Amino acid sequence: xxxxxxxxxxxxxxxxxxxxxxxxxxxxxxxxxxxxxxxxxxxxxxxxxxxxxxxxxxxxxxxxxxxxxxxxxxxxxxxxxxxxxxxxxxxxxxxxxxxxxxxxxxxxxxxxxxxxxxxxxxxxxxxxxxxxxxxxxxxxxxxxxxxxxxxxxxxxxxxxxxxxxxxxxxxxxxxxxx
Numbered sequence: 001x002x003x004x005x006x007x008x009x010x011x012x013x014x015x016x017x018x019x020x021x022x023x024x025x026x027x028x029x030x031x032x033x034x035x036x037x038x039x040x041x042x043x044x045x046x047x048x049x050x051x052x053x054x055x056x057x058x059x060x061x062x063x064x065x066x067x068x069x070x071x072x073x074x075x076x077x078x079x080x081x082x083x084x085x086x087x088x089x090x091x092x093x094x095x096x097x098x099x100x101x102x103x104x105x106x107x108x109x110x111x112x113x114x115x116x117x118x119x120x121x122x123x124x125x126x127x128x129x130x131x132x133x134x135x136x137x138x139x140x141x142x143x144x145x146x147x148x149x150x151x152x153x154x155x156x157x158x159x160x161x162x163x164x165x166x167x168x169x170x171x172x173x174x175x176x177x178x
Contacts, residue, residue, distance in 0.1 A: 002120050007119050008115075009114070009115045010115070012107050016097055019096055023096035024093045
């Protein structure tokens, strides 16, 4: 059995330097995957002959000269793709950092973002608490049993003393004068 507790948390501040680092790494990975994806796509298209077919159609329509080619300009294409990926990476990182700074300014005024988190307690924690409760109950039970036994013995001695007319033994209290 899992015990679930609802806990309220408030996010008051986000460190801009941490947000910058995380955003930079995340956007670097996204930019790198975009560049690698376009390279792989370009290789597949060239192997399929699609750019050559597009060149032939463009020459027929007179959009391209006989000397120009789309496939030969692949270096320019890839350098522009890398440049756009770098611009994307730096731009997204800057936008994220500025957004975090604005969030910190606004959260000072508003008080932050409240999030409710569910915390789960697993049975091992519950079993340990149950075992400690049982040992405490056992200690109480032993003490209660001993006190009841002493009371029963005293009452038996008192009843025997009354029936046999033996003088009662009373507890001696220490004198406060001594």
